Amino acid sequence: MxxxxxxxxxxxxxxxxxxxxxxxxxxxxxxxxxxxxxxxxxxxxxxxxxxxxxxxxxxxxxxxxxxxxxxxxxxxxxxxxxxxxxxxxxxxxxxxxxxxxxxxxxxxxxxxxxxxxxxxxxxxxxxxxxxxxxxxxxxxxxxxxxxxxxxxxxxxxxxxxxxxxxxxxxxxxxxxxxxxxxxxxxxxxTDPLTGLDNRGRFQQRLNQCIAEATRRKDSFALVLLDIDHFKRVNDTYGHDAGDEALRYLSERLLKRLRSTDIVARLGGEEFAVILKDVDASTARQLTEELRLALDESHLSYQSHDIHLTATFGVALWPQDAQLPNQLYQVADRRLYTGKHLGRNRTIDNDDVIIAADEPMTGSSAL
Structure with missing residues (x-):
């Protein structure tokens, strides 16, 4: 939608x-x-x-x-x-x-x-x-x-x-x-399943946000999120349930976001959000509201109540990075830090010790 x-x-x-x-x-x-x-x-x-x-x-x-x-x-x-x-x-x-x-x-x-x-x-x-x-x-x-x-x-x-x-x-x-x-x-x-911006369009809008924030001397936050254990949803309830979960998450994001914010599906179970005109504290607060809104609700699919959660990585422009790819990499690194620490959490800084035996790997940049 x-x-x-x-x-x-x-x-x-x-x-x-x-x-x-x-x-x-x-x-x-x-x-x-x-x-x-x-x-x-x-x-x-x-x-x-x-x-x-x-x-x-x-x-x-x-x-x-x-x-x-x-x-x-x-x-x-x-x-x-x-x-x-x-x-x-x-x-x-x-x-x-x-x-x-x-x-x-x-x-x-x-x-x-x-x-x-x-x-x-x-x-x-x-x-x-x-x-x-x-x-x-x-x-x-x-x-x-x-x-x-x-x-x-x-x-x-x-x-x-x-x-x-x-x-x-x-x-x-x-x-x-x-x-x-x-x-x-x-x-x-647009993404045909959710109606959100797709990866290519989101890249353009991220570049536009950087240009606008540079002129206005504002800051904004790039938030990356993954649905936790999404493969388990597909394996347990079928791919139709997985598609419904993606649409459900899209609707929850749009419902909680402000009219000035931007949301996109980058592919698979990965989504991205741009929170405009925020500082570090406000970005974390808004992201936590998104996480809790998802955590406290259930997707009704046929006769099943599916509990969905997501992990969020937050990067602030220009404090964390100034170029779009670098900003994406910071948010992506923090997203995977949250996954290694147990999922269903928000990571907005690098002052976190990775408690995992295997090295952390992230997805490719935009």
Whole structure:
């Protein structure tokens, strides 16, 4: 189950990918628009349509200049509106000039394609629809030469229906694409069993936390935890019970954590938590609350009450380490210290003597 904080995080990732995708489309559109307008400008100047030719030549020069400046643009949406609106005005002008060719109307059909691809469903519709309606009215009442009979009706319906179908198609396509894109982002960033962040996404968020804490001069805690004797649960009750135990632990963690904290499943029975804006004392208190909440409850599975516990290793940034891998290694070492000392405990410092005959080993770092 995804919580609002996980949804916000995934939406931020999706927004970043969409911006990158639209930047690539915009660059391609600028190149093609420059070439097309330059070509039409030369043709119109050669055939005596000087007004339209000079406007297109001026627009092609402006778009070519925009292509150079676009690489450094930060407000992509404003740039998109600033480029599409003049382009659509030029297309409209190519229709209304007195000596325009009858086939110039076909360029109206590209309006919804560009608008939806570069602005999305809502803003794309709000930009493309008014231009298409105005151009359609002008074509019907001022350019269309009506004749008697069925052919006249067909000639009128063809472009109008084609434009409407393209608009509807782009609306449906963009809606389906956005849903599929959102689903792919979620699948790539979340654990399918628990709905929590997966290892790759958690690594990104850990790096982000370090960057934010560096700017704000705050501290945070990285907590690693393992379910104690998880293999015994699988062997005794079956793998379905093991999956239920993982989901149960996820729900307990989400229930006890604050809205600003981050939780992820790293793999197997290993989980990770980031406690933001805490000192050593607060980090230990919050971690102990998590441990006790799990220890004092039972998982009801079929007719069984399964008692689950977990061992926690805590590392504080920047006191224990400043780099993400080093911070993970500190928390991992303390987690395995807790396992050697009997499990179901929290270890948040290295002042513990390992009471074990065999050397301690930990899992690999992130």
């Amino acid at each position: 995804l919580t609002p904080k996980h949804n916000d995080s995934l939406q931020a990732v999706q927004a970043g990918l969409i911006v990158s995708h639209r930047r690539s489309l915009m660059r391609l559109m600028l190149v093609l628009a420059t070439l097309a307008l330059s070509g039409f400008a030369l043709l119109n100047l050669a055939t005596g349509r000087f007004l339209l030719g000079f406007v297109e030549l001026l627009a092609a020069s402006a778009i070519a200049y925009s292509l150079v400046r676009f690489r450094q643009a930060k407000k992509l949406q404003l740039w998109t509106f600033g480029l599409l609106i003049p382009l659509f005005l030029i297309i409209s002008l190519s229709i209304v000039v007195p000596d325009a060719t009858t086939t110039s109307f076909v360029w109206v059909m590209i309006m919804p394609v560009l608008s939806y691809l570069l602005l999305g469903r809502l803003k794309g519709f709000l930009l493309a629809a008014p231009f298409m309606v105005l151009c359609g009215f002008y074509y019907v009442f001022f350019r269309f030469e009506a004749t008697h009979g069925l052919n006249s009706i067909i000639a009128l319906v063809n472009p109008v229906l084609c434009g409407l179908l393209i608009l509807v198609f782009m609306h449906v396509y963009e809606h389906s694409r956005a849903r599929a894109y959102d689903m792919l982002i979620r699948l790539a960033a």
